[in-house]
Amino acid sequence: MSDYRISAADRETLSHISTATLTASLIKRGIKRGFMQGVHPIKPGLTMAGHAFTLRYIPSRQDLVDRRYDNSTNVQRLAMEAVGPDQVLVVDARRVIATGTMGDILAHRIRERGCVGVVTDGSLRDTPALRAMDFPIYLGGAAATPSHTHHHPVDMNVPVGCGDVAVMPDDLIVGDSEGVVVIPNAMAREVIDEAADQEELENWVVEQVKTGRPLQGLYPPNEETKAQFEAWKNSQ
Incomplete structure (x- = not known):
């Protein structure tokens, strides 16, 4: 593990940087697969930033299912009591969407522990209740079926x-x-700083386009455009 820890200032900055801009910054650094596939927000409009705390599922098996309610050994339940402040629960569900990986009771529990969001490439249960929580949740689908039918933590x-x-x-x-x-932890600081600058530039470019300015020399910006942008920044 590396040393980067998210701050309140960085979380505020990231709330104004698109995942598209962050993904482009990663690609510049050789990370071509940083944006998750098939994972969508349960409630668009919310933003999320935190450190990964992971939970891994394998396919279910009946002898394992029979022990699922032992909260002292069930890894899913242990994870709910281990994830904490500034962390995002990331659930590896093998992209299986036929069954939920967790529901609203567990989501309420981890939010009370300070967890800042949930991400899974599987499904979640109780999605109407989850949507009403105004809690950042990203998922592959919705399913009423309980997790033990397909998953074992x-x-x-x-x-x-x-x-x-x-x-x-x-x-x-x-x-x-x-x-x-x-974003790999070791790259986080430089990616945030570069992406923040790029987001500001692109927002300025959008305003230039709205005035009728053509794309040639504007996007990507040539040296003259960069100078114009810097002059605008200095005037703010």
């Missing part, structure tokens, strides 16, 4: 795959209305 806070993206514990997980991007 085996590990927490280990490397997982979610939405066809590798997730390491403590990676920075950022979500917006488009989806979720995973």
